[in-house]
Every structure is written in C-alpha cells, then in structure tokens.
Amino acid sequence: MNRVFGLALAAAALAACQREAEPAANEAAPAPKAAAGQLKLNLSETAVGMTRPVLPARIAGDCPGPDPCEFGTKWQTCQDLPLYAEAANGASTVRMLKPMELFTAERGEIELLAPGQIEVLEAAEPAKTGGMTVPRTTMLEVYGPLHQSRALYYDPNSGRGWSPEYAADHWWWDGKQARMLSAPIMTWWVKARLEDGTQGWIKLKSDEDKANFPIYNYDEAVLTWEHDRIRDDETPDCRELVAERTRNDPTL
Numbered sequence: 001m002n003r004v005f006g007l008a009l010a011a012a013a014l015a016a017c018q019r020e021a022e023p024a025a026n027e028a029a030p031a032p033k034a035a036a037g038q039l040k041l042n043l044s045e046t047a048v049g050m051t052r053p054v055l056p057a058r059i060a061g062d063c064p065g066p067d068p069c070e071f072g073t074k075w076q077t078c079q080d081l082p083l084y085a086e087a088a089n090g091a092s093t094v095r096m097l098k099p100m101e102l103f104t105a106e107r108g109e110i111e112l113l114a115p116g117q118i119e120v121l122e123a124a125e126p127a128k129t130g131g132m133t134v135p136r137t138t139m140l141e142v143y144g145p146l147h148q149s150r151a152l153y154y155d156p157n158s159g160r161g162w163s164p165e166y167a168a169d170h171w172w173w174d175g176k177q178a179r180m181l182s183a184p185i186m187t188w189w190v191k192a193r194l195e196d197g198t199q200g201w202i203k204l205k206s207d208e209d210k211a212n213f214p215i216y217n218y219d220e221a222v223l224t225w226e227h228d229r230i231r232d233d234e235t236p237d238c239r240e241l242v243a244e245r246t247r248n249d250p251t252l
Contacts, residue, residue: 047130128171130162
C-alpha cells in the first residue's frame with residue numbers, strides 16, 4: 001500500500017468516526033448533567049413524574065431556612081463555631097470563630113444523606129398533596145429542608161413527587177392525616193471568607209420542630225443588619241441572641 005492511499009484511508013476512517021460521534025439533526029442532544037455528587041431537583045408544587053433521588057448527594061447554592069438569605073453578603077457569628085477546611089464530616093478545623101465575627105457567606109451547599117419517612121393515616125385533599133390522591137397506608141419519602149425550607153415529597157409507588165411552598169405545607173403536622181416515622185438527615189454547609197482572607201466551611205445545625213422536621217432558625221450565624229436588605233424588625237440580630245445567652249448563662 002503506497003503512502004498516499006494509506007493517508008486517504010486514515011482520513012476516511014477519521015471522518016466516519018466523527019460522523020458517529022455527532023448526533024443526527026433529528027436526535028435530541030443529551031440532557032446536561034449535574035456536577036459529580038450534585039443533585040438537580042424539580043421543586044414543582046404540582047405532582048410530577050421524577051426519578052427517585054439517589055443519596056448521598058448535594059444541592060449547590062441553596063439556603064434551607066424559612067427566611068430568605070443572600071450569598072455574597074456579610075454574615076455574623078452568634079456563637080463559637082468551628083471553621084472547617086472542607087465541607088465534609090471529619091474535615092480538619094482551620095480555627096474557631098468567636099461570637100460577633102464577620103465573614104462573607106460566598107455560597108451554600110445542602111448535603112442530603114437520607115430521606116425521612118411519612119406514613120399516610122388518612123387520605124388528604126389532593127390540593128394539599130400536589131393534586132394527586134395519596135391513599136391511606138402510603139409510605140412517602142420526604143427530603144429537606146430545601147430552598148426556603150421547602151420539603152420534597154416522593155411517592156415510590158407512583159414515581160411522582162411534589163414540593164409545596166413552606167407556608168402552605170402543614171397538611172400532616174397535626175399527626176392526624178399522616179405522621180413522620182423518621183426525620184430527613186441533612187447538613188447545611190456555608191462557604192465563609194473571613195475578614196483576614198481565611199476561607200473555610202461552616203456547618204450549621206438544625207433544630208427539630210414539633211413535627212420532627214429539621215428547621216434552621218439562624219441561631220448560629222445570620223446576615224448582618226448593615227448588609228441585609230430583606231430583614232424586618234421581627235428578625236433577631238446576633239447582638240440580641242448573644243445577649244440573651246449571656247443572661248441565661250452568665251458563665252458564657
């Protein structure tokens with residue numbers, strides 16, 4: 001085989017491979033994928049078909065508290081908090097933050113570890129369950145709290161899920177229509193940049209309310225009054241929280 005003919009065959013083979021790699025004009029391009037370990041959720045108020053979340057997973061850039069929060073703004077610590085080198089359990093501690101320290105909250109991550117389990121005791125009105133009828137004895141999975149403290153409910157039997165607004169999501173809290181058998185397991189991480197340029201991650205804890213659903217009340221770190229454009233007079237400030245703790249425990 002002469003050299004010119006060999007080069008021609010190689011070029012033809014390369015062109016064929018390129019044609020195979022390119023999708024046809026009438027074929028749908030593959031859907032964009034989330035970064036490794038990150039989860040994309042459709043927080044629809046109406047029940048929709050969805051893939052069961054695969055855990056553990058992370059949701060990037062989110063804030064699970066009932067009140068909105070802003071990243072890229074100044075926050076303040078309300079108590080002693082460790083600053084971790086990574087957003088991972090077992091990560092080394094960079095240093096301890098003291099109450100009233102300022103830092104810039106650059107972004108957040110919700111780490112979902114396991115869903116909660118809800119047992120339906122009495123069929124609820126479809127308007128309260130994403131427009132779908134959820135029969136008695138159904139076992140639902142609940143994930144969260146997610147964006148602005150919203151929960152995601154998933155019915156493994158139908159493969160559908162829905163996520164109502166936090167303020168309207170009380171259909172099972174009295175324990176009559178449904179009861180939570182186990183709470184969701186999750187962690188909220190906040191990427192912090194201190195005033196001296198030091199960077200790390202703060203792990204914020206949740207409190208369980210009367211319904212056993214995790215909730216974040218910003219008792220550990222909050223946006224400062226000076227930089228928060230959405231606060232109101234009823235929202236506690238770190239100064240108030242620190243002063244209250246000191247009154248309750250003079251040894252602090």
